[in-house]
Amino acid sequence: MDANVKAGQNPEELFDVVDAQDRVVGQAPRREVHAKQLRHRAVHVLVFDEKGAVFLQKRAMGKDSCPGTWDSSCSGHLDAGEDYDAAAVRELREEIGLECAEKPERWLRLSASENTGMEFVWIYRMQSEGPFTLNEAEISEGAWFAPDEISEGIVENPDTYAGSFRYFWPRVRDELP
Secondary structure: OOHHHHOOOOOOOEEEEEOOOOOEEEEEEHHHHHHOOOOEEEEEEEEEOOOOOEEEEEEOOOOOOOOOOEEOOEEEEOOOOOOHHHHHHHHHHHHHOOOOOOOOEEEEEEOOOHHHOOEEEEEEEEEOOOOOOOOOOOEEEEEEEOHHHHHHHHHHOHHHEOHHHHHHHHHHHOOOO
């Protein structure tokens, strides 16, 4: 079996391809979207506990990008025809086993750029104490971190964090109490 399919990543999975204003202009398989660096869509969700710690996941080694690095509580691409909010709820369920009665709060929007892997991204936030059920095909481990600990870790050991997470963390960190 292909390692990407085993890690929950079907290279033939269809994504919406979007223009510079995030309007759908077509569809293409995951493999082609990434190989040609076409603009597409993704979500990241940060789950905080009542004390303000954030749950991060360590990406499984079979992931096609940034394997073995710390990343958002959950993240993923939008399926073709899916909206951002539905994708955030789906990713929470698929990656960390968290069922949501309501969508998490939209927090920050990023435009597609090289820093985001050519993804338009909505970053969401929510509060939950867990427990979580980690999808082993997607995540090798998860842990709670204080925001300052993450900021220091990104400075001291940047390669241990996924690239897009390193890019947006300072922006969301500035919004924390």
